[in-house]
Amino acid sequence: xxxxARARSLVAAGETVAIVRVSRVWGSAPREEGATMLxxxxxxxxxxxxxxxxxxxxxxAQRMLARGPSRxxxxxxxxxxxxxxxxxxxxxxxxxxDASNLAxxxxxxxxxxxxxxxxxxxxxxxxxxxxxxxDVAVTWIDPRPNAFPSVVPGNVTMLESDDAAQxxxxxxxxxxxxxxxxxxxxxxxxxxxxxxxxxxxATALIGSATKRARFEKRLREANIDAEQVxxxxxxxxxxxxxxxxxEAIAISAAAQxxxxxxxxxxEEASSPLVMSTRQARA
Numbered sequence: 001x002x003x004x005a006r007a008r009s010l011v012a013a014g015e016t017v018a019i020v021r022v023s024r025v026w027g028s029a030p031r032e033e034g035a036t037m038l039x040x041x042x043x044x045x046x047x048x049x050x051x052x053x054x055x056x057x058x059x060x061a062q063r064m065l066a067r068g069p070s071r072x073x074x075x076x077x078x079x080x081x082x083x084x085x086x087x088x089x090x091x092x093x094x095x096x097x098d099a100s101n102l103a104x105x106x107x108x109x110x111x112x113x114x115x116x117x118x119x120x121x122x123x124x125x126x127x128x129x130x131x132x133x134x135d136v137a138v139t140w141i142d143p144r145p146n147a148f149p150s151v152v153p154g155n156v157t158m159l160e161s162d163d164a165a166q167x168x169x170x171x172x173x174x175x176x177x178x179x180x181x182x183x184x185x186x187x188x189x190x191x192x193x194x195x196x197x198x199x200x201x202a203t204a205l206i207g208s209a210t211k212r213a214r215f216e217k218r219l220r221e222a223n224i225d226a227e228q229v230x231x232x233x234x235x236x237x238x239x240x241x242x243x244x245x246x247e248a249i250a251i252s253a254a255a256q257x258x259x260x261x262x263x264x265x266x267e268e269a270s271s272p273l274v275m276s277t278r279q280a281r282a
Contacts, residue, residue, distance in 0.1 A: 002112065002135055003036045003046055005154045007097060007105060010040050016068065016098040018061035021109065022048050027088025029078065034110050034265075039065065048092065053078060057092055064096045071095045071108075112137040112155075113261045114172050118164065118190050119180035120147040123206060126250035127178070128156055136257060141167060142181070162186065165193040173199045174264055176257060178236065180206035188218060195219065195228045202260050204233035204253075 007017045018039040025033050030049025037046040037054065039061040048054050053076060064070055075091045095108050112135045117124060120142035131138055132153030142148065143162035152158060161167060168177065177194040179187050187205060194203040205215065212234040219229045237252030238259070 002137070002155050003038050004105060004109065006038055006045060008102065010042070011097060011099055011102050014099075015040055015042070016065055016096060018065050018094055018096045019105070019108070020048055020057045020061050020092055020094045022090055023073065023093040024091035025088060026090075029088045029090050036109065037061075041065070049090075053090060057094065061094050061096075064094060067096070069096050069098055069101045111172065113257075113264070114139065114175040115257065116141065116168065116171065116175060116177045116194075117180075118142070118178070118187075119182065119206075120144070120149075121180065121182055122246040123180050123249050123253075125149060126246040127180075127253055128152060130247075130250045130254040131155070131257070134254070134258065136261065139167070143186075144182070164190040165196075168193055168197045168200060171197060171199045174201045174268065175199055176202050176204070176260060178204045178206075178253065178257070180236075184211070188215060191215060191232065192219060192222055192224065195224050195232065201264055202233060203231070204236045204256070206236050206249075207234055209235065 003019060007019060010017050020037045020039065022031050022033050022035040030051060030053065031047065035048050037044055037048045037057070039058060044058060048057060060072070060074070064072065072094050073091060074094070075089060077089050093108065097105055115131070115136050115138050117127065117138055117140045120140065124140070128138060128140060132155060136155065138156045139159060140148065140152070140156055141159045141161055141164070143160060145160065147160070148158050159167065177190070177200050179190045179194070181187050181190065191203060191205055194200050205212070212232065215232070215234070216229050220226065236256065237249060238255045241248055241252045
């Protein structure tokens, strides 16, 4: 489960939870801004970097749990204060939630990156379960009846649909689209719809260089902007992995998704308007 989903689940069961978030970083630190850890009477999930910093943050979160809904911001110099050799400084925001204030949870957390994954074949399934270990929010789409597994990770929403244009019309700013359906004709329809949607930050298509060349030709003939056509990611994944096993392709694609997510976060951080639009639509 994502931090938000886990927090909601625990609060629905009558528990109080604390979320510790790395809100700012100066210099070298064990985790990046946005890293989160959930603390409850049942234990913890997630991490803000381990070591003395996490141990002290956990102890403080446990003390705050006993007091009920509250919020605290603390700043830590990793070297002088905690004896950690990273050398930088970290600001932590710790918030406690129960049923009375759970509605404010998402106000304190950045919206996760939205991924639209088209295709529930072998690679699609492997990618979904690989991404279950990340904060990426996955909308998984396939038009075929009974295409999805009976159990999926908590960060996944399934849709049985062949209307990519309608689905992507509601996409939050900065969303990603990965296309790997059972049909090349359907792949083309989805890629066409994705490249026409301004909110989509990256469109990726499974396939070879030959498939890419054929798709580029057809997309240009369909009057897709040349720059948009050139931006298509195909083949998918990072370099250096030759295996075509679904699991290997999924790991490679997941690494690429995380890299694209980090690049977009840097761009959004330098453009407050883009970031605020994304959060408003998420």
